[in-house]
Amino acid sequence: MRRTLVRKLREKGINNEQVLDAIGTVPRHVFFDEIFESHAYQDKAFPIAEGQTISQPYTVAFQSDLLEITPGSKVLEVGTGSGYQCCVLLELGAEVVTIEYKEKLSMLARQVLGKMGYHANFLVGDGSQGCPSLGPYDGIIVTAGAPIQAIEPLVQQLKLGGKLIIPVGDLNTQKMLRVSKVSENQIVREEFNNFSFVPLLGDNGWKN
Ligand code: SAM
Numbered sequence: 583m584r585r586t587l588v589r590k591l592r593e594k595g596i597n598n599e600q601v602l603d604a605i606g607t608v609p610r611h612v613f614f615d616e617i618f619e620s621h622a623y624q625d626k627a628f629p630i631a632e633g634q635t636i637s638q639p640y641t642v643a644f645q646s647d648l649l650e651i652t653p654g655s656k657v658l659e660v661g662t663g664s665g666y667q668c669c670v671l672l673e674l675g676a677e678v679v680t681i682e683y684k685e686k687l688s689m690l691a692r693q694v695l696g697k698m699g700y701h702a703n704f705l706v707g708d709g710s711q712g713c714p715s716l717g718p719y720d721g722i723i724v725t726a727g728a729p730i731q732a733i734e735p736l737v738q739q740l741k742l743g744g745k746l747i748i749p750v751g752d753l754n755t756q757k758m759l760r761v762s763k764v765s766e767n768q769i770v771r772e773e774f775n776n777f778s779f780v781p782l783l784g785d786n787g788w789k790n
Pocket of ligand 1: 634635636637660661662663664666667668681682683684687707708709710711725726780781782783784785787
């Protein structure tokens with residue numbers, strides 16, 4: 583089923599072999615209740631606890647590709663959710679700090695990843711402010727839909743050459759952005775497809 587999913591992602595334009603290998607390696611059904619396991623390898627988002635979602639595999643692949651991770655890259659993920667995207671980043675060789683607003687989700691993700699033998703640094707808190715104390719990062723990936731003001735504080739936490747991947751827009755639709763820090767006072771901003779994420783909460787998000 584994972585192979586079929588990888589084939590579908592390839593057909594949809596994902597051609598980063600490392601990302602496709604990672605998607606082909608990480609079991610997605612472990613993030614689902616048993617009765618919903620049949621949905622795990624469909625290319626769609628799915629509800630998880632606390633009214634949140636596990637991202638669509640295409641979205642996970644798309645964002646992971648934009649990050650351009652190399653083994654040992656230090657990545658901050660804002661929005662742990664189920665922990666699935668975190669596993670894909672770990673398979674790509676990243677060292678991951680992942681922050682989640684909802685304590686229960688962070689706890690569940692920590693348990694699931696622990697059982698699978700994946701290691702990440704799980705934090706609970708408002709990731710719309712990033713996590714400067716553990717930075718700077720080679721990459722920051724935001725997995726919730728953000729308003730424009732979320733960009734600036736996160737870019738400040740990037741290393742030179744680092745990349746922020748963030749869906750920015752309103753509460754319904756967001757454009758995927760890659761913001762690269764090319765020097766201390768210069769960024770390059772690229773725009774990609776439209777997506778529809780659950781809202782980024784917190785001080786630099788849509789509040790509560
Ligand atoms: N990456 C996740 C996965 O693979 O399952 C999908 C995450 S879900 C689409 C977005 C997550 O962002 C939700 O779990 C939500 O609680 C979390 N979130 C929203 N605002 C946040 C914030 N300010 N800080 C940290 N997490 C936040």
